[in-house]
Amino acid sequence: MLSNANPKAISSKKPKARRLISRDHAKESQDDYVTQLLGITISAINVTKDLVPIALAKGILGTIANIFVLAQSVIKNKSDFLAIVNKCETIRKVLERATKDATEDDLRGSLGDALSDLNISVNRINSEIASKKEQGFWSRLFSVTIDHDRIVGWEKDLDRFLALFNTEAIAGIAFDMKIMKKMTSELKGKAADINVVTYCPPVPPPRPSMFYGRQDLVAELTNLVVNNEHIALIGPGGMGKSSLAKAILHESLITEKFTDRRFFVTYDGLDPSTITFETFMARFSGALGIEFAGADPVRQISTFLRSASALVVLDNAETFEEASGSSALGEIPPAIAEIADIPGVILIVTSRSRRNAPNVLWITKDIPPLDLSSAQAVFFQIYHHASRSDAEEDIKNLLGELEFHPLSINLLANAAQQNGWSPATLLKRWGKKGSKVLDPGKGKLQSLSDTMQLSLSSPSIQDLGEDGLHALTVIAFLPQGLNDTLASDLLPSLLQIDHVCDVLCRQSLVYRQDNFMKMLAPVRHYVRDSLPPPDPTCLQEICDFYYNTVQRCSKEQDADADIIISDHLNIEHVIAFDLAHIPEVTYHTCWKFLYCLQCHLPRPTTLAPATFNIVENSSTWTLKAHCLQCLAWLFDVLFQYTEVIKALHAAQALYLIADDHENVAICVTKYADIYRCQGRYTQSQQILQDFQHSESWEYLSTTMKAQIWYVLDLARLWAFTASADELFLNSLEDHTWGLPSKISHQAAKLYYGGDIVQVKMQLEDILPQCADSNDRLDALRILAEVAFLEGRLSDAMDILQTIVVMFEGHNPGQVLWYTVLKGVAASNQGNHDLARELIHKASGSHESLTLHSAFSFLHRSYGSAYIELTAGEHDRAESHFTATIEGCNIQGDPMSKSMSTRGLGEIAFARGDFTLAAERFAETEALCIEMGIPPQKLYNCGPFFALPERFNGWTLFLEGQSPFANIMC
Known part of the structure; x- marks a missing residue:
C-alpha cells in the first residue's frame, strides 16, 4: 500500500518518469515541426518547379514533392526525416540556380548526366516509400529500425549525387560561363521572390469559454465545412460571428479533417479607408505562420495551401470588403476567389457586410440572436449579485428589449456586476440611460457605441x-x-x-x-x-404620405387599405407622436385611422392612452370626443366591453360640455346596450330610462329617440318586464329602426311562447326586405332558432351555414359565433364527432382573428362544454364549464357564467352529488336575480344555449322537487 512504501523509493522514480515524459514530449514537438517543415518545403518546391525551364528538372522536383507528401502521411518518426528535408531543399536551390536560362540542348553534357542520375535516385526513394505505404496500409506505421537504416541510405545517395551535381554545376559544365555569370548576378533577387524567410506554425485561437445556444448552428456549419462548402457568416457587430467561427475550428470533425492546418486570419483593428492589398496579404500569410519575401504573394500562399487540406477563417472581413483603395478593391476579391478554388481549401468569412468576394460559391448564414434560455445563461454567468430564481423574471423582459443580442447582454451583465446593481437598480438605470448603460469600456468588445461607430x-x-x-x-x-x-x-x-x-x-x-x-x-x-432625431423634412414627408393614405381609406379592400394593413404600426406611431405635439392637427387623422383599423385590422392600439392623455381645451372638446368614440367602436369589434364603456364615458362627458347632445345619446345608448349584451338587463334599462328624463332628451332627433327605445326594449325583452305585444312599438314607425323593430318584435313573440308558425311566416315575409346585412343576420338567426325549437335540426344548421357564408372572409368573429351554434345543433342530433369538428373549425377561424377576443372565447368554451355534456363526457364538460366561468369573472359576463354554473350543477346532479348540485343551482338563481331575469326564463331568449330536457336538475331545483325538497342552500 502507498502508506507503507518507502518515501525515498517513491521519490526516486519521479525524475525518471519526468525524463521519459519530457523526452516523448520533445520528440512529439520535433515531429510536429518536421510536419510543418515538410509542408512549407513542398510549397517552395512547387513554386520552383513552375519556374525552371527544363522538363527533366521539373520532373525531379515533382518527384521530391511527392516523396514529402507521402512522408507526411506514412512515416511516423518524421523527426528522422529532417536530414532528407534539408538535402532536398539544397537540391531545389541548386536546380533553380543551375538550370536558370538553360535549354534542352544543355542536357547533352554533364548537366544532363547529373540530372539523369539524380532522377534515378529520387525515383527509387519515391518507389520505396510508396511500397512501404502499400505494405503499411492497415497499420500506417514503419519499423523504426528499418526506417532509420533506410533513411540513412537515402541520405548517402543524395549526398553523392548532390556533390557531383553541385560541383559540375558550379564549374559551368554544359553551359557557357557568360550565362553562369548572368545567373549569379540575378540569383539573389530572383531567389528571394520564392524563398520562405521564416516559418512559425500557428495555433488557432481557443474555443470561446462563454458560448451558449449555438450548438445546433455549430453542428450545421461544421457539416457544411466537412462537405467542402465555403461559408459566409453575416450579422451586425456583437452578434457572435467570430466566436462561432472559433468554436467551429475546435469541433472534432474539423480537427480530424484539417489537423493543424486550421488558420484564423483576423482583420480587426485595420482602417478600411487605408487598407492595401499588401496589408491584406501580410495579415493572411502571418496567420498561416509564414513570411514570404518578394512579389506574387497570392501564388506563394496558394502553393503553401495546396500541400494539404486547410480551413481558413477570414475574420472581420468587412474591413477589406469595404476597402476604399482602388487597388484593394480590385485585387483582394480575385485573390480570395483563387484561394477558394484550391482543392481541399475551405474558407469561412465573418463579416458585417454582404459584399463577399464574387466568384466564390458562398453559403451565406445570417447569425440569429440567442434564444431566451441561452441569453439568460450568458447574463447569469457574469452577474452574481442576485440569485437567478429571484432576478430571472425582471431580467427576462430586459433581455427581450435587447432582442437577445449577445454583445449587449454581455455588456449589460458586466455593467450590473461591476457596479453592484441589484436587478431593480439595473432596470432603473436602463430606463434612465438606455443604451448608454452598454458603454462601460472602450473598444468594440466593451462598448456598444464603439462597435456601432465601427459600422458607421x-x-x-x-x-x-x-x-x-x-x-x-x-x-x-x-x-x-x-x-x-x-x-x-x-x-x-x-x-x-x-x-x-x-x-x-x-x-x-x-x-x-x-x-x-x-x-x-x-x-x-x-x-x-x-x-440626432429624424430630419424634420423626412418626418413631414412620412406624415404626409401616411395621412393622405388614411384620409382616402374606406371600407373597401383597396390599395389604401393594403397600406393601412401593412404599415399599421408605423402609422399609429406617427399619429401618436403628433398627438403629443400638435393634437389639433392630428385628431381628424386619428379617428379616421381608428375607423380604418375597425374595418380592416381590428386590434388594440396605443392610441388609446395617447388619446386619453391629451389635455383638452374648449377648441378640442369635440375633436377629442370623436377620437374616444371611434376608439370605443374599435374596442366593440374586439368585444372588449370594459374598454368600450371607459371610452364612451369619457367621450360623453366631453360631448356634454360641448352641447353635442346627439352624440351624448349615441354614447349612452351604446354602453347601455353593452350592459345588455353582458346580461346586465336591469342596469341597461335603468340607464336608458333615466336618460329620457335628462336635459339632452329634448334636443334629440326622432331617429335617435327611436334608437334609444329600440335598445331599451331589447333589454326589457330579456328581462321579461313587458309583454311581447308592447315591445318595439315606439320604434316601429321610424325609417331607420322600423325594420329591425319588426324582426325583434317577432323574436319577442317566439321567446314569450307565441305561435311559432306565425313567427316563421312573418319572418319569411320580412327577409326579402332586408337589404342591410345586420337586418338579414337577425332575421336568419331567429329563423334558425325557430327550426331548432321545432326539432328541424338539419334546417337549423343550413340556415346557420347561410349566415357563416355571409361573413366568411371578412368577419371571422361572426363566422366563429355561428359555427359554434352549428356544433350545438349537431350535438343535439347525436353527431358529437361532427360537433367537435365544427368547434375545432370555429377555433381555426378564431385564431385567424387579429386579436384574441374574450367574448368569442366564452362563446366557444360554453359551446364545447355543451357538446361534451350532451355526449356524456362529464369530465371534459366540467373542464370547459369551469374555464368559461373563469373567463366570465375576468370579463364581467354574468349571463355566460350563469349558464355554465347551471351546467356544473347538472354534472353534479348526474353524479348523485345533490348537495353540490343544489349549491350550483342556487348560484345560478342568484346570478339570474342579479341580471334581472326570472330564473325559470334563463334560456327563453337563447334557445341554442338551453340544455336538452333530459338535464332536468335545474327544473327540479326551481320547483323544489326531490331530491332538492329538503336541501338548504
Missing part, C-alpha cells in the same frame, strides 16, 4: 453622406422599420433611398424582413440615443 465609419456608409444618417434615424423611429416597397414614396427627398437601403443592409445595420427594412434592438437603441 465604413467607407460605404460614409459615402452615403447625410442621406445614410437620415435613413437610419427614420428606420429607428418607425416601429416596423421602413417599408421597402414604399420607401421612395415615403421619403421622396432622399433620391437614392433604394440604394441607401441596399448599402445599410449590406453593412448589417438593417435587415430585410417581411418587405420592411428593420433594425436589431441594440442598433435601434443606439441610433435613438446617440444620433
Whole structure:
C-alpha cells in the first residue's frame, strides 16, 4: 500500500518518469515541426518547379514533392526525416540556380548526366516509400529500425549525387560561363521572390469559454465545412460571428479533417479607408505562420495551401470588403476567389457586410440572436449579485428589449456586476440611460457605441453622406422599420433611398424582413440615443404620405387599405407622436385611422392612452370626443366591453360640455346596450330610462329617440318586464329602426311562447326586405332558432351555414359565433364527432382573428362544454364549464357564467352529488336575480344555449322537487 512504501523509493522514480515524459514530449514537438517543415518545403518546391525551364528538372522536383507528401502521411518518426528535408531543399536551390536560362540542348553534357542520375535516385526513394505505404496500409506505421537504416541510405545517395551535381554545376559544365555569370548576378533577387524567410506554425485561437445556444448552428456549419462548402457568416457587430467561427475550428470533425492546418486570419483593428492589398496579404500569410519575401504573394500562399487540406477563417472581413483603395478593391476579391478554388481549401468569412468576394460559391448564414434560455445563461454567468430564481423574471423582459443580442447582454451583465446593481437598480438605470448603460469600456468588445461607430465609419456608409444618417434615424423611429416597397414614396427627398437601403443592409445595420427594412434592438437603441432625431423634412414627408393614405381609406379592400394593413404600426406611431405635439392637427387623422383599423385590422392600439392623455381645451372638446368614440367602436369589434364603456364615458362627458347632445345619446345608448349584451338587463334599462328624463332628451332627433327605445326594449325583452305585444312599438314607425323593430318584435313573440308558425311566416315575409346585412343576420338567426325549437335540426344548421357564408372572409368573429351554434345543433342530433369538428373549425377561424377576443372565447368554451355534456363526457364538460366561468369573472359576463354554473350543477346532479348540485343551482338563481331575469326564463331568449330536457336538475331545483325538497342552500 502507498502508506507503507518507502518515501525515498517513491521519490526516486519521479525524475525518471519526468525524463521519459519530457523526452516523448520533445520528440512529439520535433515531429510536429518536421510536419510543418515538410509542408512549407513542398510549397517552395512547387513554386520552383513552375519556374525552371527544363522538363527533366521539373520532373525531379515533382518527384521530391511527392516523396514529402507521402512522408507526411506514412512515416511516423518524421523527426528522422529532417536530414532528407534539408538535402532536398539544397537540391531545389541548386536546380533553380543551375538550370536558370538553360535549354534542352544543355542536357547533352554533364548537366544532363547529373540530372539523369539524380532522377534515378529520387525515383527509387519515391518507389520505396510508396511500397512501404502499400505494405503499411492497415497499420500506417514503419519499423523504426528499418526506417532509420533506410533513411540513412537515402541520405548517402543524395549526398553523392548532390556533390557531383553541385560541383559540375558550379564549374559551368554544359553551359557557357557568360550565362553562369548572368545567373549569379540575378540569383539573389530572383531567389528571394520564392524563398520562405521564416516559418512559425500557428495555433488557432481557443474555443470561446462563454458560448451558449449555438450548438445546433455549430453542428450545421461544421457539416457544411466537412462537405467542402465555403461559408459566409453575416450579422451586425456583437452578434457572435467570430466566436462561432472559433468554436467551429475546435469541433472534432474539423480537427480530424484539417489537423493543424486550421488558420484564423483576423482583420480587426485595420482602417478600411487605408487598407492595401499588401496589408491584406501580410495579415493572411502571418496567420498561416509564414513570411514570404518578394512579389506574387497570392501564388506563394496558394502553393503553401495546396500541400494539404486547410480551413481558413477570414475574420472581420468587412474591413477589406469595404476597402476604399482602388487597388484593394480590385485585387483582394480575385485573390480570395483563387484561394477558394484550391482543392481541399475551405474558407469561412465573418463579416458585417454582404459584399463577399464574387466568384466564390458562398453559403451565406445570417447569425440569429440567442434564444431566451441561452441569453439568460450568458447574463447569469457574469452577474452574481442576485440569485437567478429571484432576478430571472425582471431580467427576462430586459433581455427581450435587447432582442437577445449577445454583445449587449454581455455588456449589460458586466455593467450590473461591476457596479453592484441589484436587478431593480439595473432596470432603473436602463430606463434612465438606455443604451448608454452598454458603454462601460472602450473598444468594440466593451462598448456598444464603439462597435456601432465601427459600422458607421465604413467607407460605404460614409459615402452615403447625410442621406445614410437620415435613413437610419427614420428606420429607428418607425416601429416596423421602413417599408421597402414604399420607401421612395415615403421619403421622396432622399433620391437614392433604394440604394441607401441596399448599402445599410449590406453593412448589417438593417435587415430585410417581411418587405420592411428593420433594425436589431441594440442598433435601434443606439441610433435613438446617440444620433440626432429624424430630419424634420423626412418626418413631414412620412406624415404626409401616411395621412393622405388614411384620409382616402374606406371600407373597401383597396390599395389604401393594403397600406393601412401593412404599415399599421408605423402609422399609429406617427399619429401618436403628433398627438403629443400638435393634437389639433392630428385628431381628424386619428379617428379616421381608428375607423380604418375597425374595418380592416381590428386590434388594440396605443392610441388609446395617447388619446386619453391629451389635455383638452374648449377648441378640442369635440375633436377629442370623436377620437374616444371611434376608439370605443374599435374596442366593440374586439368585444372588449370594459374598454368600450371607459371610452364612451369619457367621450360623453366631453360631448356634454360641448352641447353635442346627439352624440351624448349615441354614447349612452351604446354602453347601455353593452350592459345588455353582458346580461346586465336591469342596469341597461335603468340607464336608458333615466336618460329620457335628462336635459339632452329634448334636443334629440326622432331617429335617435327611436334608437334609444329600440335598445331599451331589447333589454326589457330579456328581462321579461313587458309583454311581447308592447315591445318595439315606439320604434316601429321610424325609417331607420322600423325594420329591425319588426324582426325583434317577432323574436319577442317566439321567446314569450307565441305561435311559432306565425313567427316563421312573418319572418319569411320580412327577409326579402332586408337589404342591410345586420337586418338579414337577425332575421336568419331567429329563423334558425325557430327550426331548432321545432326539432328541424338539419334546417337549423343550413340556415346557420347561410349566415357563416355571409361573413366568411371578412368577419371571422361572426363566422366563429355561428359555427359554434352549428356544433350545438349537431350535438343535439347525436353527431358529437361532427360537433367537435365544427368547434375545432370555429377555433381555426378564431385564431385567424387579429386579436384574441374574450367574448368569442366564452362563446366557444360554453359551446364545447355543451357538446361534451350532451355526449356524456362529464369530465371534459366540467373542464370547459369551469374555464368559461373563469373567463366570465375576468370579463364581467354574468349571463355566460350563469349558464355554465347551471351546467356544473347538472354534472353534479348526474353524479348523485345533490348537495353540490343544489349549491350550483342556487348560484345560478342568484346570478339570474342579479341580471334581472326570472330564473325559470334563463334560456327563453337563447334557445341554442338551453340544455336538452333530459338535464332536468335545474327544473327540479326551481320547483323544489326531490331530491332538492329538503336541501338548504
